[in-house]
Amino acid sequence: xxxxxxxxxxxxxxxxxxxxxxxxxxxxxxxxxxxxxxxxxxxxxxxxxxxxxxxxxxxxxxxxxxxxxxxxxxxxxxxxxxxxxxxxxxxxxxxxxxxxxxxxxx
Numbered sequence: 001x002x003x004x005x006x007x008x009x010x011x012x013x014x015x016x017x018x019x020x021x022x023x024x025x026x027x028x029x030x031x032x033x034x035x036x037x038x039x040x041x042x043x044x045x046x047x048x049x050x051x052x053x054x055x056x057x058x059x060x061x062x063x064x065x066x067x068x069x070x071x072x073x074x075x076x077x078x079x080x081x082x083x084x085x086x087x088x089x090x091x092x093x094x095x096x097x098x099x100x101x102x103x104x105x106x
Contacts, residue, residue: 010097015104017064021071022105030072063091070098071105 024030040048059065066087073080088098 010093010100013061013064014067014093014097014101017059017067018071018101018104020059021068021073022075024068025072025075025105030069030076030078063088063093066091067093067101071101074102074105 021030059068066084070080070084070088073084085098
C-alpha cells in the first residue's frame with residue numbers, strides 16, 4: 001500500500017490523456033474510438049460522409065489510449081473492466097498511478 005502523500009510518477013502526456021478521457025466522458029461519452037476509413041465498409045464510409053462521425057479519435061500511443069479509456073470510464077461512473085486494468089499494468093502503470101488517475105477523473 002502506497003501512502004497518500006507519495007506522488008505517482010505519471011508523465012505530462014499521461015495527465016493529458018486522463019484529461020482527454022474525462023472530457024470525452026462529459027461531452028461525447030465513452031464510446032469506442034473512431035475506426036479508420038480503410039477499416040470501414042463502403043456503407044459505413046458513406047454514412048460517415050453523410051452524417052459525420054463524432055466518435056473519439058484514438059490516441060496514437062497505446063499506453064495513452066488505455067489511460068484515456070480508463071479516465072473516461074471512471075468519469076462516467078463505471079468501474080473499468082479487468083482487461084483494461086491489466087493492459088494498463090502491462091504498459092507500466094501501477095496501482096498508485098491508477099488511483100491518482102481515478103481521483104483526477106472522478
